[in-house]
Structures are given as C-alpha cells and as structure tokens.
Amino acid sequence: MLLTMGVSCQSDGNLIQLFSQRSFMIKRLVISLSALIFSVFLLMGGNTFVMTLLGVNLGLRGVEPTLIGSIMVCYSVGFVLGSLYGPRVIKRVGHIRAFAVFSAFLASSTLIFPLTDSIWVWALLRAFAGIAVAGSFVVIESWFSAVATNEYRATLFFTYQICTYLAATAGQLLIGLTDPAAFVPFTLGAIVLTAALVPLSLSRVEAPTIEHNERISVKAIIKDAPVGLLAALCSGVLISSFYSMAPVYAIEVGLPVNQLSYFMAASVFTFILFAWPLGRLCDRLDRSKIMVWLNTMVVGSALGVVFMGHMNLWLLIGFSSLYMGMVAAIYPVAVAITNDRIEAHHIVAASTTLLLSYGLGSTLGPLFSSSMMTWLGAQGLYYGCAGVALLLGTYTWIWQWRSTSVPVQEQAHYIQTPAETAGIIVELDPRNEEFVDVPMEEVFPYLEAEEIAEAQASQMELDLSEPEPEPRLESELEEPLLVPH
Numbered sequence: 119m120l121l122t123m124g125v126s127c128q129s130d131g132n133l134i135q136l137f138s139q140r141s142f143m144i145k146r147l148v149i150s151l152s153a154l155i156f157s158v159f160l161l162m163g164g165n166t167f168v169m170t171l172l173g174v175n176l177g178l179r180g181v182e183p184t185l186i187g188s189i190m191v192c193y194s195v196g197f198v199l200g201s202l203y204g205p206r207v208i209k210r211v212g213h214i215r216a217f218a219v220f221s222a223f224l225a226s227s228t229l230i231f232p233l234t235d236s237i238w239v240w241a242l243l244r245a246f247a248g249i250a251v252a253g254s255f256v257v258i259e260s261w262f263s264a265v266a267t268n269e270y271r272a273t274l275f276f277t278y279q280i281c282t283y284l285a286a287t288a289g290q291l292l293i294g295l296t297d298p299a300a301f302v303p304f305t306l307g308a309i310v311l312t313a314a315l316v317p318l319s320l321s322r323v324e325a326p327t328i329e330h331n332e333r334i335s336v337k338a339i340i341k342d343a344p345v346g347l348l349a350a351l352c353s354g355v356l357i358s359s360f361y362s363m364a365p366v367y368a369i370e371v372g373l374p375v376n377q378l379s380y381f382m383a384a385s386v387f388t389f390i391l392f393a394w395p396l397g398r399l400c401d402r403l404d405r406s407k408i409m410v411w412l413n414t415m416v417v418g419s420a421l422g423v424v425f426m427g428h429m430n431l432w433l434l435i436g437f438s439s440l441y442m443g444m445v446a447a448i449y450p451v452a453v454a455i456t457n458d459r460i461e462a463h464h465i466v467a468a469s470t471t472l473l474l475s476y477g478l479g480s481t482l483g484p485l486f487s488s489s490m491m492t493w494l495g496a497q498g499l500y501y502g503c504a505g506v507a508l509l510l511g512t513y514t515w516i517w518q519w520r521s522t523s524v525p526v527q528e529q530a531h532y533i534q535t536p537a538e539t540a541g542i543i544v545e546l547d548p549r550n551e552e553f554v555d556v557p558m559e560e561v562f563p564y565l566e567a568e569e570i571a572e573a574q575a576s577q578m579e580l581d582l583s584e585p586e587p588e589p590r591l592e593s594e595l596e597e598p599l600l601v602p603h
Contacts, residue, residue, distance in 0.1 A: 151274070153317035154261055158278065159285040160317075161258070162538075164310035165251050166289035166361070168228055169193070170382055171307060172244075173365030174298040174375065175231075183366055185237055187488025190362035191481055192241045194354075196248020198477040204253035208260075214319055217257045221315040223250035225308040232301045258318065280390065282538065287387040294379030334467045336475075339456060345514050346456030349409060350472040352510045353449040354479020356416070356503050357538075359487035360385070360442060363499050370496035377431060384435050388443035396447050404526065405455050406518035412451060413511030415444045420504035424497045441500075448510075449476060458524045 169190075176186045208216040227243040227250070234240075262274060296303040339347045364385070368378040400408055419441035427434035449472075456468050490502030 153320060154258060155277065155281050157314045157316075157318040158258055158281050159288075160310055160314035161251070161254055162282045162285035163289040163292075164307055164314065165224075165247075166286040166386075167292045167310065168247070168304075168307040169361055170290055170293055170365050171296075171298055171303050172231065172240075173362060174293060174369060174378065177366040177369030178299050181237075183363065183488040183491040185488075186366055187363065187484040187486075187491075189237060189241045189244055190358075190484040190488075192244040193248040193251075193362075194358055194477065194480040194484065196245040196250075197252045198248075198474070198481065200249035200252025201256065201473075201477070204249070204256045207253060208257060213257050213261070217254060217318060218315060220250040220253040220257070221312055223247070224254070224311040228304050228308040228311060232304050254314070261318070283386065283390050287383045290383035290386055291379050293382065294376040298375060334460070334471050336471065339460075339468065339471060343456040343459045345406065345409065345517050346452045346459075346468075346472060347475050348513060349448055349452035349455070349510060350475040351479040352506050353445070353452065354476040354481075355483040355486060355506055356445045356448070356479075358480035358483030359499065359503055360445065362484040363487045363491060364438075366491070367496045367499045370491075371428065373431075381431075381435055381438060385438045385442040388439040389446035392443040392447060396451075400451060400454060401529070402526065404518070404523055405451055405458065405529065406514055406523065409448070409451050409455065409514045410511050410518070412444050412447055413507040413514070416441060416448075416507035417504045417511070419444065420500040420507070423500045441503075445503075445507075454529070458529050 173186065173190070176189070204216075204220075207219070211219070223246055227247045230243055231240060259278075262278060292306070293303075296306065336347065364382065365378065368381055373381060396408075419437050422437035423434060423441060427437055453469060453472055456472060460468050486506075487499050487502050490498035492498070494501055
C-alpha cells in the first residue's frame with residue numbers, strides 16, 4: 119500500500135511538473151504574441167502615416183499629380199520585390215538582424231525626405247521603403263505562423279487583420295496633429311517605425327524557418343476562376359490609388375489638414391465595420407453576385423463623392439468611407455471565389471498567386487489615378503476608380519452567366535483575407551488544411567531547468583511530500599496485523 123502511495127505521489131508530481139511547465143510556456147507565448155502584435159501596430163501605423171504624409175506634403179508644394187503618382191508607385195514596386203527577395207536576406211543574417219536592417223532603412227529614408235527636393239531621390243527612397251516594409255512583414259508574419267496552433271490560429275489570423283486596420287486608422291489621425299510641411303512629422307514617423315523594432319527584439323520566441331510558398335500558375339487560375347485573378351488585380355489598383363492619391367485629392371479640393379486626417383481615417387476604418395455583415399452575406403449567397411453588387415456600390419459611392427462630396431464634409435466622408443469599405447472587400451471575395459473552384463490543398467498556393475496579381479495592380483494604381491487627375495482634375499481619381507470597378511463588375515456579370523455556379527452549400531467558408539501582407543500570414547488561413555502545428559518546446563528551446571523550477575515555485579506552492587498517516591482508533595490498534603503467508 120505504501121508502495122502504491124509512493125507511485126501515486128510520484129505520478130502526481132510528474133503531472134504537476136508537466137502542467138506547470140506547460141503553463142509557463144503558455145504564459146511566455148502570450149507575452150511573445152503581445153510583442154508581435156505591438157510591433158505590427160507600430161510598423162503599420164508608422165508606414166501609413168508616412169505614406170499619407172508624403173502625399174499631403176507633395177500636394178501642398180503644388181507638385182503635379184503625375185509626378186506624385188510616379189513617386190508613390192515606387193513603393194509598390196519595392197514592396198513586391200521585398201516580398202519576393204526579402205526571405206533571402208532573412209535566411210542569410212537571421213530574423214532579428216534582418217528586422218533591424220529593415221527598420222534602419224525605414225527610419226533613415228523617412229528622415230532623408232525633408233533634406234532634399236529631388237524627385238528622383240524621393241522615388242528611390244520610396245522604393246527602399248517598400249522593400250524594407252515588405253521584409254519587415256516577412257519577419258513578423260513568419261513569427262506569427264511559427265507560434266500558431268490549430269486551436270487558435272483563426273483567432274490569431276483575425277487579430278492580425280484587425281490590428282493592421284486599426285493601426286492604419288491611427289496613422290491617418292496622426293496627420294491632423296502635425297504640420298505636414300515641416301520637418302517634425304518626418305521625425306515622428308521615423309520614431310514610430312524604429313520603435314516597432316523594440317517589442318520583437320525582446321521576444322524570446324525561437325526564430326522560425328521560412329519555407330518557399332508554392333504558387334499556382336496564372337494559367338490554371340484563369341482556367342478555373344478568372345474573376346478571382348482579375349479582381350485581385352483591380353483591388354490592387356483601387357486600394358493603391360486611394361492610399362497614394364487620396365491625400366492629394368483632399369488638398370486639391372481644399373480640405374484643411376485636420377479634416378483631411380478625419381477623411382482618411384474614416385475611410386480606412388470603415389472596412390472593419392463592413393467585414394462581419396459582408397462575411398455573413400458571402401456564406402449565404404452566390405459570391406459572383408456579391409462581387410457584382412460590390413462593384414456597383416463602388417461605382418455609386420465614387421460618383422457620390424464626385425457629385426455630392428463638395429456640398430458637405432460629412433457627405434464627403436460618408437461616401438468615401440462607403441467607397442473604401444466596398445473596395446477593401448473586393449480582394450477577400452476574390453480569394454473566396456478562387457478557393458471555391460480549386461482543391462482545398464491549393465488554398466495557400468492560390469492565395470500567393472493572387473497576392474502577386476494584387477501587387478501588380480498596386481504598381482499600376484498610382485500611375486493610372488495620377489494620370490486621370492492630370493486629365494480630369496481632382497475628381498479624376500474617383501472617375502478613374504469608378505471606371506475600373508465598372509469594368510470588373512461587368513466582366514463578373516458576364517462570367518457568371520457563362521460559367522457553372524458553385525452551389526452555396528458547397529462554397530468554402532468565407533474568410534476576410536488581408537491584401538496588404540507579405541504573403542506568409544495566409545498560411546494561418548483557417549481554410550488551409552495543410553497547416554502544421556509547431557510544438558511549444560520548439561518555440562521556446564531556451565527555457566532552462568532553473569527557469570521552469572522557478573516558475574513552478576512561483577505558480578504552484580504544493581507540498582508533494584508523503585502525507586502523514588491518519589490517527590487510528592484504539593480499537594483498530596488492538597487488532598492484530600494480518601501478515602500474508
């Protein structure tokens with residue numbers, strides 16, 4: 119009996135030790151995720167702040183829209199290059215060093231802008247900034263993928279999206295607190311971008327391994343879901359046109375800087391408000407019809423900005439917010455339409471190809487919208503974007519009549535997929551059936567026995583010694599002990 123009690127106590131002790139070690143790892147994981155999320159918030163907020171700041175600064179100087187578009191497009195080109203070749207830098211020098219290099223490039227380029235008036239230097243700095251931002255996203259997103267498990271990867275996936283849009287909104291609001299024509303805002307942007315390095319550098323998560331993402335050929339997607347590929351391209355055109363040229367539009371129509379910040383912030387924030395109801399609709403209706411209605415509303419809201427936005431600030435903000443809410447939903451619906459028509463194990467590969475199509479569109483957007491503004495004035499931004507949406511909606515309407523529709527009950531679950539990403543975060547997509555968990559012991563390989571023992575002592579003060587026997591009654595003591603033969 120004493121032997122049984124000893125084995126039981128030893129077993130309980132092992133279970134408690136295992137539970138304590140596991141709890142300690144989970145605690146460290148939560149802290150590390152908080153650091154990652156904070157780095158994402160600072161990086162995205164600082165980047166959108168600088169992007170809008172440059173557009174406002176150039177608009178206040180009276181630079182031609184075509185030149186502004188040429189400068190802004192360099193960022194998109196750099197971002198695509200950074201997404202493709204950034205992992206090579208990370209594999210060579212490591213995640214932390216690479217992130218430090220990218221942050222240094224971002225901060226340095228931001229501080230150089232007010233030191234020169236050369237358009238060529240500004241364009242080169244925007245290209246470097248695009249490469250650095252993409253490389254930073256590769257580092258952060260690969261870390262997210264490394265620490266995620268099937269139990270909560272969907273939550274982490276959506277948290278990443280919400281964090282990026284809230285950060286983009288906060289970055290727009292910062293514009294109203296500064297003088298865009300002065301040097302100070304560029305210093306503030308550099309400080310925020312540099313601060314993004316701190317939380318990630320203090321994280322003790324093991325640096326993950328970056329694997330090359332497979333891509334489905336463009337020909338294969340054109341065969342099965344051409345609307346998805348075209349919609350990703352048009353989404354890149356529309357979103358990059360707004361981010362790069364909307365500040366210039368606001369300056370040309372006479373908005374003060376503080377009202378401009380509200381105009382930009384409300385337009386970016388609206389997507390979060392529309393995300394849930396659009397997701398409900400996309401799981402209950404034919405998604406090609408949803409795509410047609412989205413583009414119809416984009417055309418209507420863009421024309422609303424043109425013909426009614428000048429009457430009142432709130433009308434301008436309202437129509438612009440509706441416009442961006444619908445535009446931001448085009449890419450997730452494009453991904454959903456594509457996933458409905460391909461094999462489940464190709465979801466990540468298809469998403470990577472669609473992101474490249476989006477990247478191509480984002481390089482065309484600033485050039486297209488700036489040309490429209492040079493031709494038609496400030497309103498040319500919304501005229502041009504309305505034309506793009508009209509073409510996409512018309513093509514989708516024709517395609518849905520010529521192709522076989524996927525029954526609603528057979529559609530894949532709709533997921534709000536981020537477009538402004540380096541592409542690694544798509545591995546966390548809840549529809550990805552090939553996601554592989556990483557054991558916590560590999561995430562935290564540097565935990566020493568002393569740390570675990572300290573955690574056990576601080577979290578659980580349990581006495582694992584052999585319990586004292588209960589006192590026996592006198593009648594029990596008088597009974598003879600039975601010894602087996």
